[in-house]
Amino acid sequence: AQSVTQLGSHVSVSEGALVLLRCNYSSSVPPYLFWYVQYPNQGLQLLLKYTSAATLVKGINGFEAEFKKSETSFHLTKPSAHMSDAAEYFCAVSDPTSGTYKYIFGTGTRLKVLA
Amino acid sequence: DAGVTQSPTHLIKTRGQQVTLRCSPKSGHDTVSWYQQALGQGPQFIFQYYEEEERQRGNFPDRFSGHQFPNYSSELNVNALLLGDSALYLCASSWDRAQETQYFGPGTRLLVL
Numbered sequence: 441a442q443s444v445t446q447l448g449s450h451v452s453v454s455e456g457a458l459v460l461l462r463c464n465y466s467s468s469v470p471p472y473l474f475w476y477v478q479y480p481n482q483g484l485q486l487l488l489k490y491t492s493a494a495t496l497v498k499g500i501n502g503f504e505a506e507f508k509k510s511e512t513s514f515h516l517t518k519p520s521a522h523m524s525d526a527a528e529y530f531c532a533v534s535d536p537t538s539g540t541y542k543y544i545f546g547t548g549t550r551l552k553v554l555a
Numbered sequence: 556d557a558g559v560t561q562s563p564t565h566l567i568k569t570r571g572q573q574v575t576l577r578c579s580p581k582s583g584h585d586t587v588s589w590y591q592q593a594l595g596q597g598p599q600f601i602f603q604y605y606e607e608e609e610r611q612r613g614n615f616p617d618r619f620s621g622h623q624f625p626n627y628s629s630e631l632n633v634n635a636l637l638l639g640d641s642a643l644y645l646c647a648s649s650w651d652r653a654q655e656t657q658y659f660g661p662g663t664r665l666l667v668l
Contacts, residue, residue: 444597472655474656476659481664482661482662483559483645483659483660483661483662484598484645484647484659485659486656486658489655489656491655530597530598532597534655536655538611539610539611540588540603540610540611541649541655541657542588542600542603542611542613543588543590543598543600543647543657544600545590545597545598545599546597547595547596547597548595548596548597
């Protein structure tokens with residue numbers, strides 16, 4: 441069975457500061473991992489994905505994440521926060537051997553950016 | 556290129572009623588997955604449709620059913636609505652040969668009174 445844990449349901453950072461959103465996963469097979477962002481009253485937008493290629497993955501809007509198998513982590517970072525980054529962020533895991541790639545999501549982290 | 560579209564955007568129903576939600580996948584996609592996102596929670600997988608058949612189902616009761624049409628669009632039906640069915644229902648589409656990436660629609664927000 442797969443699961444995702446996102447540490448910190450709310451994270452606040454100052455504008456221009458480093459953004460670090462934590463995601464740990466559990467999977468019995470090498471997983472695929474994803475970060476999605478959700479703005480208020482909207483659907484999910486893909487930020488980046490890890491599908492067993494490079495362990496450091498770069499995404500849109502300056503975000504990146506590093507797959508660390510030894511730590512079962514896939515933390516999301518951005519060097520400098522912008523006001524427009526305020527949103528809810530979801531980490532998800534899927535099983536590439538399942539045939540359906542259904543996503544298992546974490547409970548989300550709400551990012552607040554302070555002026 | 557149109558993305559994933561869903562209708563309606565909002566819906567209010569009363570307990571015991573039935574509801575149908577609709578989804579049109581992104582152009583070129585043939586697989587549709589449905590997720591339920593309760594307030595303050597992450598989305599939960601309901602089921603996936605491919606070639607007009609349900610390919611996998613999550614931990615949801617039989618009150619939740621679906622359909623996929625030849626043009627790949629899909630419907631989610633929920634019977635005998637409960638208060639706990641109030642949620643944002645998200646449709647995601649993908650291409651069977653590149654299923655790992657799912658593209659989400661804006662969702663339908665269902666309120667059950």
